[in-house]
Amino acid sequence: MTELILFNVFNGIIIGAFYALMALGLSLILNLSGVINFAHGGFLAMGAYLAYTLFPYTGFWLALLIAPVLTAILGLVTERVLIRRLYGRDPLYSLLLTFGLAFILQDGTRYIWGPQTLPYEIPAALTTPLNATLFFLTGYRLLMLLLVIGVVIGLFLILNHTRLGIRIRAGTSDLDMVSALGVNVRILRNLNFGLGIYLAGLAGVLAAGMLGLQPTIGDSLIMPSFVAIIVGGLGSLPGTLLGGILIGVASSVTSVFFPSATEAVIYVMMALVLLLRPRGLLGEEGRIR
Template identity: 80%
Template sequence: MTQLILFNVFNGIVIGAFYALMALGLSLILNLSGVINFAHGGFLAIGAYLAYTIMPYVGFWAALVIAPLLTAALGLLIERVLIRRLYGRDPLYSLLLTFGLAFLLQDGSRYIWGPQTLPYQIPDALNRPLTSSFFFLTGYRVFMVVLVVIVVAALFMFLKFTRSGIRIRAGVGDLETVATLGVNVRWLRSMNFGLGIFLAGLAGVLAAGMLGLQPTIGDSLIMPSFVAIIVGGLGSLPGTLLGGILIGVASGLTSVFFPSATEAVIYVLMGLVLLVRPRGLLGEEGRVQ
């Protein structure tokens, strides 16, 4: 029983890492630009498929870097052509646009790569258990958690210590003042959007090795990612990270005792948090108004 609980807790941490990585990208875009990006799961799938396509030529490790960058480039193109026109308008417009875009990305993936699940190869060295006692501790699962920790730490360092990162944080607080001070807000929003899509593409490359590669791979991650933002608190990236890990572990533990409630517990947790603290665990006062 103890081993089963440990297995599901660790599995919850891994899934929570996916939620956190997805939710951080969503939160970056939402906080600065006010865009509710329902196409985030579609970008995740694109990142996974691009890695699958280039992996035979460049290998797993290079694909892990190149595929998210290509996904971010596609995101920047879409932002320039479509999403940029909706900045400053009612968020409902961006929600409807990205909702439709999500279907286009999913159907495009299905048309190019087919509807069937594709074999996604990861290095054999990462596919073996680390110990015979804890068979669920495979090198790939540990690698995913470590990589997510490194990427999240790098993101927070970027936002705290670089000029662009400081401008993004300032823009979240008061974008009009930032524009008045001479900062190119259009470029800032584009860079921030590309960064958020890069995180989605990276999550896709990692998730495909664990969940399998299919056009709907992002569907199971997009809604929990929004829940992670709500649980952690709108406007708070540390809260988003905390929310992702919490709902992942809660889902993993619930699968031990109440397997049928594995998905429902995410929304129950969200409801409980909102009852006690309407702005989320680490959310800012007034952000939900």
């Protein structure tokens, strides 16, 4: 029983890491641009399929590096061509646009790569358990966890110690003031959107090796990612990270005792947080900390 609980806790942390990566990207875009990006799951799937396409030519490691960057470039183009036109308008317009874009990306991947589940091969050395007792602790799972930790640390270093990151944080608080100080807000929003999509692409590449590769791979992650933002608190990236891990572990542990409530527990947590602390666990509205 102890091993089963440990397995589910660790598995919850891994799933929570996916939620956190997705939610951090969503939160970046929402905080600066006010866009609720329902197409985030579609970009996640695109990152996974790009890695699958690159894999025979570049190998696993280079595909892992290149695919999220290509996904980010796709995000930059999307923001420049479509989303930028809706800034300053009713948020409903951008919500409907990204909702439709999600279907376009999903059908696009289905048309190009087919509707069936595709095998995403990872190096054999990473599939071997590191310990005979802790059979669930494979090299790939550990790699995913370390990569997520590294990327999250890198993101916070960018936001706190680079000119781009400081401008993003300032723009979240008062975008008009940032513009008045001479910052090109269009470029700032574009780069911020690309950074958020990069996180989605990376989550897709990592998830493909664990969940399998199919056009709907992002569907199971997008709604919990929104919940992670609400639980952690709007405007708080540390809160978003905490929210993702919490709901991932809660969902996984619940599957041991109440399998039918695996998904429901996520929304129960959200409801409790909204009732007891409406701004979220670490939330401070309109501010990235």
